[in-house]
Structures are given as C-alpha cells and as structure tokens.
Amino acid sequence: MIAATPNAVAAALPGAFAVLDLAGLAVFAASGALAAAARRQTLVTFAFFAAVTGTGGGTLRDLLIGAPVFWLQNARAIGVCLGVAVLVWFTPQRIWSPKALDWFDAVGLAAYAVYGAAKALRYGVPPLPAAVMGVVTACMGGVIRDVLAGEPSIILRPEIYVTAAALASVLFVGLALVGLPFWAAALVGAGAGFLLRAMAIARGLALPVYRG
Amino acid sequence: MIAATPNAVAAALPGAFAVLDLAGLAVFAASGALAAAARRQTLVTFAFFAAVTGTGGGTLRDLLIGAPVFWLQNARAIGVCLGVAVLVWFTPQRIWSPKALDWFDAVGLAAYAVYGAAKALRYGVPPLPAAVMGVVTACMGGVIRDVLAGEPSIILRPEIYVTAAALASVLFVGLALVGLPFWAAALVGAGAGFLLRAMAIARGLALPVYRG
Amino acid sequence: MIAATPNAVAAALPGAFAVLDLAGLAVFAASGALAAAARRQTLVTFAFFAAVTGTGGGTLRDLLIGAPVFWLQNARAIGVCLGVAVLVWFTPQRIWSPKALDWFDAVGLAAYAVYGAAKALRYGVPPLPAAVMGVVTACMGGVIRDVLAGEPSIILRPEIYVTAAALASVLFVGLALVGLPFWAAALVGAGAGFLLRAMAIARGLALPVYRG
Numbered sequence: 001m002i003a004a005t006p007n008a009v010a011a012a013l014p015g016a017f018a019v020l021d022l023a024g025l026a027v028f029a030a031s032g033a034l035a036a037a038a039r040r041q042t043l044v045t046f047a048f049f050a051a052v053t054g055t056g057g058g059t060l061r062d063l064l065i066g067a068p069v070f071w072l073q074n075a076r077a078i079g080v081c082l083g084v085a086v087l088v089w090f091t092p093q094r095i096w097s098p099k100a101l102d103w104f105d106a107v108g109l110a111a112y113a114v115y116g117a118a119k120a121l122r123y124g125v126p127p128l129p130a131a132v133m134g135v136v137t138a139c140m141g142g143v144i145r146d147v148l149a150g151e152p153s154i155i156l157r158p159e160i161y162v163t164a165a166a167l168a169s170v171l172f173v174g175l176a177l178v179g180l181p182f183w184a185a186a187l188v189g190a191g192a193g194f195l196l197r198a199m200a201i202a203r204g205l206a207l208p209v210y211r212g
Numbered sequence: 213m214i215a216a217t218p219n220a221v222a223a224a225l226p227g228a229f230a231v232l233d234l235a236g237l238a239v240f241a242a243s244g245a246l247a248a249a250a251r252r253q254t255l256v257t258f259a260f261f262a263a264v265t266g267t268g269g270g271t272l273r274d275l276l277i278g279a280p281v282f283w284l285q286n287a288r289a290i291g292v293c294l295g296v297a298v299l300v301w302f303t304p305q306r307i308w309s310p311k312a313l314d315w316f317d318a319v320g321l322a323a324y325a326v327y328g329a330a331k332a333l334r335y336g337v338p339p340l341p342a343a344v345m346g347v348v349t350a351c352m353g354g355v356i357r358d359v360l361a362g363e364p365s366i367i368l369r370p371e372i373y374v375t376a377a378a379l380a381s382v383l384f385v386g387l388a389l390v391g392l393p394f395w396a397a398a399l400v401g402a403g404a405g406f407l408l409r410a411m412a413i414a415r416g417l418a419l420p421v422y423r424g
Numbered sequence: 425m426i427a428a429t430p431n432a433v434a435a436a437l438p439g440a441f442a443v444l445d446l447a448g449l450a451v452f453a454a455s456g457a458l459a460a461a462a463r464r465q466t467l468v469t470f471a472f473f474a475a476v477t478g479t480g481g482g483t484l485r486d487l488l489i490g491a492p493v494f495w496l497q498n499a500r501a502i503g504v505c506l507g508v509a510v511l512v513w514f515t516p517q518r519i520w521s522p523k524a525l526d527w528f529d530a531v532g533l534a535a536y537a538v539y540g541a542a543k544a545l546r547y548g549v550p551p552l553p554a555a556v557m558g559v560v561t562a563c564m565g566g567v568i569r570d571v572l573a574g575e576p577s578i579i580l581r582p583e584i585y586v587t588a589a590a591l592a593s594v595l596f597v598g599l600a601l602v603g604l605p606f607w608a609a610a611l612v613g614a615g616a617g618f619l620l621r622a623m624a625i626a627r628g629l630a631l632p633v634y635r636g
Contacts, residue, residue: 039580042631044587048579051556059488064271064281069488072544075552093636120284128287132263143360148567150576152362155260156251163256207254212305276483276493332496340499344475355572364574367472368463375468419466424517 021058021070021115022080027108028141029054029081033088034096035149043089049145050085051078056141061116061133065123102201109161110194113138113168114186118176127173134169135162158209160200168193233270233282233327234292239320240353241266241293245300246308247361255301261357262297263290268353273328273345277335314413321373322405325350325380326398330388339385346381347374370421372412380405445482445494445539446504451532452565453478453505457512458520459573467513473569474509475502480565485540485557489547526625533585534618537562537592538610542600551597558593559586582633584624592617 032053036046055071055078062069071077088096116137120130139155139162146153154161172189176182199205244265248258267283267290274281283289300308328349332342351367351374358365366373384401388394411417456477460470479495479502486493495501512520540561544554563579563586570577578585596613600606623629 037634037636040633040635041580042582042587042633044590044631045579046634048586063275063487064284066280068490072488072549072553072557075550078552078556089634125284126287128290129284132290133284147359147571148577148579150580153360155257155360156253156362158254162260163254166256207256209252209254210249210258210301211252212249275487276496278492337496338499340502341496344502345496359571365572367469367572368465368574370466374472375466378468419468421464421466422461422470422513423464424461 021112022076024108024112024115024138025054025058025077026080026084027104028057028112029084030088030096031101031105031108031142032081032145033085034101035145035151036085037088037093037096039149043085046085046089047082049148050088051081052148053141053145054081054084056144057112057116057137057139058141060140061119061137064136065120065125065133067119067123099201103198106164106194106197106201109138109165109197110168110190113165113193114172114190117169117173117189118182118186121173121176127177131166131169131173134172135165138165138169158206160196160205160207163207164193164197164200167196233324234288236320236324236327236350237266237270237289238292238296239316240269240324241296242300242308243313243317243320243354244293244357245297246313247357247363248297249300249305249308251361255297258297258301259294261360262300263293264360265353265357266293266296268356269324269328269349269351270353272352273331273349276348277332277337277345279331279335311413315410318376318406318409318413321350321377321409322380322402325377325405326384326402329381329385329401330394330398333385333388339389343378343381343385346384347377350377350380370418372408372417372419375419376405376409376412379408445536446500448532448536448539448562449478449482449501450504450508451528452481452536453508454512454520455525455529455532455566456505456569457509458525459569459575460509461512461517461520463573467509470509470513471506473572474512475505476572477565477569478505478508480568481536481540481561481563482565484564485543485561488560489544489549489557491543491547523625527622530588530618530621530625533562533589533621534592534614537589537617538596538614541593541597541613542606542610545597545600551601555590555593555597558596559589562589562593582630584620584629584631587631588617588621588624591620 029050032049032051033046035053036049041049058070061067113134115134117130117134119137120133121127125133143153143155168189170189171192172185175185175188180188196205241262244261244263245258247265248261253261271281271283273279325346327346329342329346331349332345333339337345355365355367380401382401383404384397387397387400392400408417453474456473456475457470459477460473465473482494485491537558539558541554541558543561544557545551549557567577567579592613595616596609599609599612604612620629
C-alpha cells in the first residue's frame with residue numbers, strides 16, 4: 001500500500017538531515033587520510049585523499065541528480081576534510097585502530113546511504129534510482145580512494161559492504177513511500193544497514209561468491 | 213557540400229533511437245556481470261559491475277552535454293542492469309562464451325557510438341565534439357569497468373575497438389551533416405563500425421603500434 | 425584587509441585568461457600522448473590519452489561548478505588534442521626529453537591552477553572551494569591519465585606537484601581578494617607555483633612523508 005508519492009516524501013525532508021551528511025563526510029575523510037598514512041604519504045596527499053574520499057560519493061550524487069555540488073556552496077565541507085587530514089597527521093597512529101575505523105565507517109555508510117537516497121527523492125528521482133543513489137553516495141568515495149591508491153576496491157571483496165548500504169537505502173525509500181514519517185524511515189533504514197555491516201565487521205559475515 | 217546544419221539534424225532525431233540505447237545498455241551490462249563472474253564475485257558485485265558498465269558511458273555523456281542523466285528518469289535502465297546481473301548469475305557460464313559476448317559487445321559498441329553522437333547533436337554540440345561524444349558513450353563504460361576491476365583497459369590494447377566506435381560516430385555525424393536522412397546515416401555509421409570491429413574479432417585486425 | 429568581494433573579483437576576470445586554458449591544454453595533451461608513446465600504443469590511443477589528459481582537469485572543474493563543459497562549445501580544444509597526438513606520433517621521441525616535458529608541464533600546472541580558480545570565482549564559488557578547484561583543474565587530468573595507464577598516480581609520490589598547484593591557486597585567490605588587480609594576482613600566483621615546482625624538478629625538492 002503506497003501512502004505517499006515520492007514528491008510528498010520529498011517535501012517532508014527535514015533540513016536536519018544535513019547532519020548525516022557532515023557525519024559521513026568526517027568519517028570517510030578520516031578513512032582517506034588513514035589510507036594515505038598507511039602508505040607513508042605527505043600531508044598534501046593526506047588532504048587530497050581525505051577530500052576525495054569524504055566528498056567523492058556526495059559529489060557524484062549531486063552531479064547525477066543535477067544538484068549544486070554540496071562542497072562548493074561554502075567552505076565547511078572542505079574545511080572538515082582538511083581538518084581531519086591534519087588531525088590524522090598529528091595524532092599517534094595507534095589511536096586509529098583499523099577496527100575502530102571500521103566502526104566509524106559503518107556509521108558513515110549507513111548515514112550516507114539514507115541521506116543520499118533522501119536527497120535524490122527530494123530532487124524528483126524515482127524510487128529505484130533514488131535507492132541506487134544512496135548506494136552511490138555511501139560507496140563511491142571509498143571506491144575512488146581505492147582506485148587512486150591502486151588498491152583492489154571494496155566492491156571486489158565478498159565482505160558485506162555495498163549490500164549494507166543497499167539495505168539502508170532500499171529500506172528507507174520503501175518505508176518512506178508506504179507512509180512512515182521521514183525520521184522513522186531514516187532511523188530504521190540506517191539502523192538496519194548499520195547492523196548488517198556490524199555483523200560483517202564482528203563476525204566476518206560475507207555473501208556467497210559465484211561458482212559458475 | 214553541407215546540406216544540413218547540426219540543428220536541423222538534431223530536430224530530425226527520431227525517438228526510435230532510444231532502442232539503440234537499451235540494446236547497448238543490456239549488452240554492456242552483460243559484459244560487466246561476466247567480468248564479475250570471471251572474478252568469482254558476489255551477486256551484489258555482479259549488479260554493481262552490470263550497472264556501472266551498462267550506464268557508465270551514457271552517464272558521462274549526459275553529464276558532459278548537460279542532459280538529465282538517462283537512468284534517473286525512470287526505473288527501466290537500472291531494472292535492465294539488475295535483471296541482466298541476475299540472469300548471468302543463474303545461467304551456466306558456458307553459454308556465455310567470450311566469443312559470443314564479443315559479438316554482442318560489437319553490436320552495443322556500434323549502436324552506442326551512433327546514439328551518443330546523435331544525442332550530443334540534439335543538445336547542440338558541434339560536429340567534432342559530438343563525434344567524440346559517440347566514442348565516450350560507447351567506450352567509457354568498459355573503461356570504467358576495467359579500472360574498477362584493476363585490469364589493463366581495452367584502450368591499452370592495439371586491437372581495434374575505440375577505432376571502430378570512432379568510425380561509427382564520425383561517419384554518422386558526417387553523413388547526417390551532408391544531408392542523408394538520419395536513419396540512413398545511422399545505419400551506415402553503425403554498420404561500418406560493426407564491420408570494422410568484426411574484422412578485429414574474427415581476424416585479429418589491429419592498429420600499428422608506436423615504434424619511436 | 426579584504427578589499428574586494430569574490431563577485432567583484434569575478435566581474436574583473438579578463439577574457440584573455442582563456443589563453444592560459446589553451447596553454448595548459450596543449451602541454452597536458454602532450455604529456456598524455458607521451459605516456460602512450462612510452463607504452464608503445466597506437467595512434468588512436470595517443471589521441472585518447474592526449475584528450476583525456478588535456479581536458480580531464482578542466483572537464484571535472486566545469487562539471488563541478490556547473491559551467492558548460494569547455495571542449496563541447498567548439499572544435500578547438502579537441503582539435504588541439506588531436507593535433508598534439510599526431511605531432512608526438514610523427515616526431516622523433518628523443519626531441520621529447522622527459523626533462524623538457526617536465527618543464528612544459530610545470531608551466532601548464534601553474535597556468536591551469538590559476539585559470540581554474542579564476543573560473544570558479546567567476547561562477548560564484550566561495551574562495552576556499554575556488555582554490556581547491558584550481559588544484560582540481562591542474563592535477564586531475566594527470567591523475568586520470570595515470571589511473572587509465574595503470575600507473576601509480578603523481579599524488580602518491582612525495583615530489584612537490586599538487587603542492588605547487590595549491591600554492592598558485594591559493595596565492596591567486598588570496599591576492600585577488602585583498603584587492604590586487606587580476607593580472608597581478610595571476611602573475612604572482614602562477615609565478616610562485618611555477619618556481620616551487622621548478623625547485624622540485626631541478627633539485628628534487630619534496631615534502632616530508634608520514635612516519636606515524
């Protein structure tokens with residue numbers, strides 16, 4: 001039973017969603033700076049990777065849906081990325097344990113997936129491509145980071161990652177369409193995506209691979 | 213003798229051209245899913261590669277010419293890519309012989325090159341960049357697939373591939389400009405591009421490499 | 425003391441800046457064609473790499489700031505890239521010494537950084553993201569070339585490169601904002617960026633790397 005059209009959903013999008021955007025941004029920027037740290041790079045490369053990883057997914061989303069690119073509207077997003085790069089540079093690396101970062105990244109993944117899908121709905125994108133846009137927002141920053149670093153991308157590993165983003169954005173779009181309040185759909189979607197990713201981190205949950 | 217301006221050409225673009233778009237989409241999506249199969253990936257990665265390979269070239273084209281990105285307008289394109297990914301996953305791999313796929317890919321290449329150039333003309337792009345846009349549409353999905361898979365891209369092999377796309381789009385743009393009806397220019401362009409690619413598949417036709 | 429708003433700066437942007445664009449384009453196109461030559465590629469691949477490297481940074485800039493993509497407006501930019509590819513193909517490779525190319529590239533880097541930042545200001549982008557846009561314009565063509573060629577990108581080397589572009593664009597934006605005439609801000613910015621890059625080429629000047 002469809003209780004709300006995409007447009008009605010879109011009109012209801014609260015401005016407070018922007019906080020999901022900054023949360024995802026900071027976490028992904030940190031994962032970019034840490035990729036640079038693992039390769040013993042310079043501070044400029046830290047900043048480059050922080051910015052590309054932090055803004056990459058959202059940039060692609062904005063270009064695709066025809067929105068003004070978010071980090072060109074003011075200095076905040078770039079400032080956050082540069083700040084995170086400097087922070088990672090000057091703090092001892094042992095405080096950035098890979099496990100801790102995985103958990104932050106899981107929060108960013110779930111938040112970005114829901115935020116990306118919500119922004120796409122607001123720009124009039126139909127439900128299925130809007131859900132895809134959530135995945136793009138959540139995953140493409142990391143994919144671009146891996147490609148630039150010459151690493152096999154996360155999408156080539158059986159570990160559950162893209163799947164968790166897909167669960168978050170599909171659930172959010174679906175629940176919003178059947179009439180759940182936006183905040184509830186967002187909470188359930190992001191929560192479910194985070195839990196699925198958590199099982200991958202904590203227990204190595206993975207998808208079956210193709211056996212031909 | 214120029215018998216038609218780009219604008220006149222553009223106005224004549226038949227809506228039926230959209231069929232070329234879906235044909236190219238399905239074939240390229242299959243080549244993406246098969247790249248995932250060759251790497252023993254998960255179904256989610258099948259879908260990711262099918263979508264990126266199928267929509268990549270056309271997405272870049274639409275962003276560059278300022279058109280609304282085609283797969284965000286409705287659920288059809290994404291639906292085709294997901295359907296192809298599931299189909300490749302559930303059918304025995306031996307029915308997807310590399311040779312057979314090469315032939316499908318050749319059809320997609322020729323169709324996409326002509327369709328991309330035609331869409332660029334319709335958006336007011338001058339002839340030379342419009343022809344380039346045909347090459348972008350036909351080739352960039354595969355290039356993005358190769359980069360994400362960590363493979364040497366098709367553009368680094370002497371085998372005739374980009375050249376066939378260039379022949380199709382240049383011939384189409386040239387013939388349309390000298391006044392041939394659109395369908396005739398499209399048929400000749402796509403036919404010539406397909407034949408050239410066919411000679412590369414069947415006989416290993418390749419371009420000479422640089423010897424310094 | 426801020427003597428000029430970004431908008432006032434933007435209004436003052438002289439059309440003559442376009443010359444910086446063509447200079448950067450030709451030099452970067454040559455570096456793309458030479459990358460193809462070093463890999464013993466075909467003439468079509470020369471053209472592909474020349475075009476991608478020459479136009480990549482500016483294309484990304486135009487997409488991000490919402491400007492019409494520069495090389496789709498007329499045949500000039502594509503013509504320059506194709507011409508450069510043919511020139512590199514037909515001239516003896518020894519005249520393209522890596523050292524000579526580094527110097528040309530340094531000119532392109534400085535020119536593109538200033539031009540990219542200036543164009544972003546003209547499109548109403550705030551100062552900090554506008555400076556980033558200078559770096560994007562100057563560096564991303566080379567990054568895309570390296571990714572397509574399967575090479576470790578310039579951003580992974582401690583050698584000063586991105587830093588020189590950042591110096592040029594930050595200095596230009598800063599000086600323009602405090603009221604310097606555009607041509608003076610551009611000269612000082614591009615000059616400083618070129619000098620810094622020159623020290624990297626001539627003396628191996630590099631940034632310190634992370635030691636964790």
